[in-house]
Amino acid sequence: MSRFSRRATLVLLPLVLAATSQATTQAATQARGPTSGPDEVIDAKLARQFERYALARDFLIQGARDGSGAISRGQWELLITLPENDGFSAAEREALAARQHAAIEAARSEARERSALSLDAVREAAEVDAFCKDLPKGGMLHIHPSGTLDAETVTLLLEKVNPVFERRALLERVEDAPMSDAKQMLAFLEPYGPAVRYENLAPEDQAKARALFFWPPGTTVPQIGFGMVATLRDDSEFNEIVLRAFFARAQAHRVRYVEMAKSLKPNRPTLEALDRIDEIADEYDIVARFNVGLSRVNKERKNLDKVESWIEARDPGPVVGVDLYGREASAPNLDAGQRIYAELLDARELGRTRLRTTSHAAGLGEADNPRDAIVMGVERIGHGVTLRQDPVALEYARRRRTPIETNLTSNVQLNYVDSLSSHPFLDYLRLGLRVSLSTDDEGMLGTNISRECSLAVGSFDLEYAELRRMVENSIETSFADEALKARLTRQVADDLAAFEQRWSRFARP
Numbered sequence: 444m445s446r447f448s449r450r451a452t453l454v455l456l457p458l459v460l461a462a463t464s465q466a467t468t469q470a471a472t473q474a475r476g477p478t479s480g481p482d483e484v485i486d487a488k489l490a491r492q493f494e495r496y497a498l499a500r501d502f503l504i505q506g507a508r509d510g511s512g513a514i515s516r517g518q519w520e521l522l523i524t525l526p527e528n529d530g531f532s533a534a535e536r537e538a539l540a541a542r543q544h545a546a547i548e549a550a551r552s553e554a555r556e557r558s559a560l561s562l563d564a565v566r567e568a569a570e571v572d573a574f575c576k577d578l579p580k581g582g583m584l585h586i587h588p589s590g591t592l593d594a595e596t597v598t599l600l601l602e603k604v605n606p607v608f609e610r611r612a613l614l615e616r617v618e619d620a621p622m623s624d625a626k627q628m629l630a631f632l633e634p635y636g637p638a639v640r641y642e643n644l645a646p647e648d649q650a651k652a653r654a655l656f657f658w659p660p661g662t663t664v665p666q667i668g669f670g671m672v673a674t675l676r677d678d679s680e681f682n683e684i685v686l687r688a689f690f691a692r693a694q695a696h697r698v699r700y701v702e703m704a705k706s707l708k709p710n711r712p713t714l715e716a717l718d719r720i721d722e723i724a725d726e727y728d729i730v731a732r733f734n735v736g737l738s739r740v741n742k743e744r745k746n747l748d749k750v751e752s753w754i755e756a757r758d759p760g761p762v763v764g765v766d767l768y769g770r771e772a773s774a775p776n777l778d779a780g781q782r783i784y785a786e787l788l789d790a791r792e793l794g795r796t797r798l799r800t801t802s803h804a805a806g807l808g809e810a811d812n813p814r815d816a817i818v819m820g821v822e823r824i825g826h827g828v829t830l831r832q833d834p835v836a837l838e839y840a841r842r843r844r845t846p847i848e849t850n851l852t853s854n855v856q857l858n859y860v861d862s863l864s865s866h867p868f869l870d871y872l873r874l875g876l877r878v879s880l881s882t883d884d885e886g887m888l889g890t891n892i893s894r895e896c897s898l899a900v901g902s903f904d905l906e907y908a909e910l911r912r913m914v915e916n917s918i919e920t921s922f923a924d925e926a927l928k929a930r931l932t933r934q935v936a937d938d939l940a941a942f943e944q945r946w947s948r949f950a951r952p
């Protein structure tokens with residue numbers, strides 16, 4: 444690749460790829476010989492597929508280095524797809540999926556053997572909630588601060604800020620939710636005219652106003668909630684109030700570390716504000732770190748400028764990574780993320796930054812979003828629910844032990860999965876992907892990390908060793924620096940040992 448300019452490579456690409464593939468196919472056929480079984484054929488194809496993935500990633504990084512533009516979906520597919528005569532047949536994909544299924548079953552039995560405690564016994568004793576509340580959680584790697592407001596905090600801030608409710612402005616913020624739902628939720632404002640202050644609402648309407656901050660089960664009207672949170676930001680103590688409430692809750696649920704995605708400008712006031720948040724967290728015995736949140740619907744240039752200035756920031760302080768979020772349907776990972784992540788990976792290779800990479804990639808819109816993010820080199824994936832649809836990409840994630848930030852309540856509420864029981868997190872975990880639990884917008888969603896644990900234990904045949912593994916993953920796959928990670932790892936190991944003592948009545952016989 445390095446002998447050609449990227450532009451020339453793109454032109455020559457079909458020829459280059461055809462030549463390499465023919466050569467590798469021939470070599471593979473010769474090496475296999477006539478006696479190779481279906482497993483060997485699949486493994487050889489996987490090896491060639493993963494070479495393609497690595498080539499595609501290098502190609503993007505080279506593009507970041509020489510400043511050439513983004514590549515199209517067609518070019519990307521050309522880079523990563525094996526030639527027709529060497530591609531996976533439907534039968535081979537099925538065989539691969541069956542192999543993964545067998546690995547999942549084997550991992551489950553093995554996890555049972557390794558478990559210090561019996562979750563079956565905890566379930567039979569109807570103690571799941573108490574058990575989960577007491578479980579040391581390690582870290583939460585997928586948190587949006589503005590989605591953490593619980594009912595108490597919302598009431599406190601509404602009374603303090605007394606914001607104006609403008610029906611039309613709120614409706615304008617609603618994007619992908621059904622407009623009829625949004626109109627119905629805002630109908631109570633109509634009698635008050637175009638704008639009304641919270642204190643002037645009748646008590647029953649104040650209750651309806653408070654409800655706007657939360658995700659009503661069965662509907663998706665989140666933009667109202669986010670719009671309302673923006674009106675409460677008038678309060679100079681907003682961050683302090685919201686984050687104190689969040690950290691207090693996290694501490695009560697035995698959390699040690701939190702990573703928050705937040706839109707962050709690379710300047711001194713931002714860093715001072717973040718240091719202040721980390722100080723507050725410290726009062727609750729929690730370490731707070733931040734990922735620069737980039738909305739995928741922003742202009743690419745805007746996101747790139749931000750990433751570049753964060754790369755140039757000599758000391759990013761408590762900022763540890765970059766996260767791409769927002770509506771996936773209209774901005775797939777390939778389009779919205781390729782240059783951002785290539786830029787970051789390139790800067791990392793050159794030792795210009797230590798910022799790490801994560802991306803929301805559930806597969807809403809394009810089912811290949813999680814695959815594309817992983818192939819691009821994104822280190823951690825938020826949600827990742829559609830990854831299971833592609834056994835080849837799943838196998839790739841399996842071999843890379845890709846970390847997955849799982850948010851069960853959020854995924855169910857936003858219809859990422861048909862039902863809780865069809866959520867793939869446990870299959871991923873059993874395949875060796877480094878899954879950890881988090882809460883996404885826990886206030887808006889009416890959940891907390893203990894409740895997420897209860898859902899995992901109560902609705903799946905999870906084993907204790909697997910629950911423990913998720914807690915360990917939440918530190919191991921965090922973007923904390925090595926010294927902090929080592930300290931947190933020791934702390935969480937001690938927390939878990941004491942926990943297993945406290946719950947020894949459920950020790951496995």
Ligand SMILES: [Zn+2]
Nearest residue numbers: 768803825883
């Ligand atoms: Zn999220």
